[in-house]
Amino acid sequence: MHSVTLYHWEPNANSGKPMLALMEKGVAFDSHYLDLLNFDQHQPDYLAINPQGTIPAMLHGERVLTESTAIMEYVEEEFPGPRLMPEDPRDRWRVRWWMKFMDQWLGPSFSMIGWKVFVGPAVSARDPGELKAAIERIPLPERRVAWRKAIYGQFSEEELKESQRRVALGIRMLEQELAKRPWLASSEYSLADINGFNLAYALPLSQPGLSNDELTPNTLRWLRAIYARPATKACWAMGRTSMVRRVSILEQPHIGAGRVT
Amino acid sequence: MRMTLYHGEPNGPSLTVLAALFAKEVRAELVRIDLESGQRHTLWCAQEPWVAMSVEAEGPVLVVEGEAMTDSVFIACYLDDVGHGAALRPADPYGRWEVMSWCRQVTERTAPAAAYLGCRVHPPKADAALLERIGSVDLRARWEQVTAGWISQDRLADSRSKILQAVERIETRLEARQWLMGAFSIADIESFAWLAGMVSLVPAAFAGKPRTKEWLERVRAQPAVAQALSLARSADPAASWSVGPEINRWG
Numbered sequence: 001m002h003s004v005t006l007y008h009w010e011p012n013a014n015s016g017k018p019m020l021a022l023m024e025k026g027v028a029f030d031s032h033y034l035d036l037l038n039f040d041q042h043q044p045d046y047l048a049i050n051p052q053g054t055i056p057a058m059l060h061g062e063r064v065l066t067e068s069t070a071i072m073e074y075v076e077e078e079f080p081g082p083r084l085m086p087e088d089p090r091d092r093w094r095v096r097w098w099m100k101f102m103d104q105w106l107g108p109s110f111s112m113i114g115w116k117v118f119v120g121p122a123v124s125a126r127d128p129g130e131l132k133a134a135i136e137r138i139p140l141p142e143r144r145v146a147w148r149k150a151i152y153g154q155f156s157e158e159e160l161k162e163s164q165r166r167v168a169l170g171i172r173m174l175e176q177e178l179a180k181r182p183w184l185a186s187s188e189y190s191l192a193d194i195n196g197f198n199l200a201y202a203l204p205l206s207q208p209g210l211s212n213d214e215l216t217p218n219t220l221r222w223l224r225a226i227y228a229r230p231a232t233k234a235c236w237a238m239g240r241t242s243m244v245r246r247v248s249i250l251e252q253p254h255i256g257a258g259r260v261t
Numbered sequence: 262m263r264m265t266l267y268h269g270e271p272n273g274p275s276l277t278v279l280a281a282l283f284a285k286e287v288r289a290e291l292v293r294i295d296l297e298s299g300q301r302h303t304l305w306c307a308q309e310p311w312v313a314m315s316v317e318a319e320g321p322v323l324v325v326e327g328e329a330m331t332d333s334v335f336i337a338c339y340l341d342d343v344g345h346g347a348a349l350r351p352a353d354p355y356g357r358w359e360v361m362s363w364c365r366q367v368t369e370r371t372a373p374a375a376a377y378l379g380c381r382v383h384p385p386k387a388d389a390a391l392l393e394r395i396g397s398v399d400l401r402a403r404w405e406q407v408t409a410g411w412i413s414q415d416r417l418a419d420s421r422s423k424i425l426q427a428v429e430r431i432e433t434r435l436e437a438r439q440w441l442m443g444a445f446s447i448a449d450i451e452s453f454a455w456l457a458g459m460v461s462l463v464p465a466a467f468a469g470k471p472r473t474k475e476w477l478e479r480v481r482a483q484p485a486v487a488q489a490l491s492l493a494r495s496a497d498p499a500a501s502w503s504v505g506p507e508i509n510r511w512g
Contacts, residue, residue, distance in 0.1 A: 074354050
């Protein structure tokens with residue numbers, strides 16, 4: 001038994017952030033997989049750990065930590081291992097700016113599309129009464145709204161269009177930034193890259209018309225460089241769903257416009 | 262190192278950065294901008310991605326060696342790193358996690374609610390020509406809604422409940438302490454900055470919350486906060502609002 005236990009879903013979005021940060025630092029942890037599609041995160045035993053019912057949560061000894069990006073900063077500061085935050089204070093500001101931008105502006109738009117395509121269809125065939133009860137158990141009202149929309153296919157055309165607009169703009173912003181330097185927020189690999197990979201690892205598959213080696217060469221270079229890291233490979237090997245296996249697109253040496261189906 | 266801080270009235274994000282700047286004894290040229298009329302969008306750096314796409318929306322901009330920095334909590338962390346005054350975050354990683362996760366809840370849940378309620382009663386004003394200069398499509402849409410006086414009753418109710426939750430959380434947190442994190446920190450500054458103006462707008466949130474009321478006065482009396490508040494040009498800076506962070510679109 002290790003001193004760290006991580007409650008997580010797939011190496012994807014918020015769950016994947018502390019998973020990959022721990023693995024980059026070489027911190028062994030007990031993995032407690034919560035099946036988001038089975039609503040494990042809203043069961044009483046997990047709510048006793050995180051009353052908001054959001055994934056992930058981390059135990060370190062007696063400490064309970066939530067908020068995936070803040071957990072990553074804790075992992076970086078608490079444990080020895082390769083540095084994942086730059087030394088320069090302005091670089092650190094840039095890491096945090098990008099993480100917030102991805103967590104609160106770009107990520108939710110990617111997520112809305114992902115929930116419509118993957119999460120909603122994965123659970124909507126279940127017993128209607130069971131689903132209704134599962135939604136009612138969700139502690140945060142805004143998460144209840146999100147699940148209801150995903151399960152019953154209630155995303156409006158207008159909000160999906162807005163999400164797609166943000167995704168397209170976010171892809172352009174990432175490409176412009178990655179044209180300036182090897183990594184997203186500074187000259188070294190950092191938590192911003194871990195955060196960004198969790199958001200964008202399947203980009204050339206999910207947004208083939210917007211991201212490929214011709215349109216966004218720097219973004220593809222960046223994604224492949226992160227995927228080449230042993231910690232990333234080990235982390236994504238922990239995935240159980242077809243969603244995270246999409247990462248193998250990055251094994252293709254060249255992804256041209258219109259080449260992905 | 263040459264720094265310029267473009268800031269508005271000492272309320273919300275401008276108050277956070279001003280108080281952090283003074284607490285950390287960092288020297289910067291202070292340049293007043295009128296956030297309530299959208300003047301931030303006339304700055305030379307307005308179209309820089311950091312400024313145009315800042316999640317915080319109408320907040321201060323700290324320029325260091327030509328780089329325009331936004332988002333007040335992160336600017337405060339930067340000032341905590343480079344300044345000389347007493348630390349504004351605990352030294353141990355767990356204490357620092359507490360500050361960052363606390364501030365994340367404030368910026369994501371409390372700040373959008375406070376800005377929505379504040380703008381309803383004290384609406385900012387920008388003319389059509391200025392609105393056209395706003396680089397972010399979604400920020401411009403929020404400005405247009407505020408300018409047109411469009412109010413959603415659902416969002417008003419949701420915002421009030423978020424303020425109630427924030428105060429409840431503070432009241433609980435202060436059970437055995439004077440400051441939210443033990444010592445005066447960025448969490449106190451950021452929480453005060455968004456909630457000071459809510460006392461008059463959501464009085465129910467503060468009813469029966471003696472510890473929070475005392476804490477508000479303690480924060481107000483901190484020298485760095487008092488110095489920031491002394492820069493006010495209006496009689497009540499807590500009534501000064503501009504368009505804030507977006508209320509969660511979903512989830």
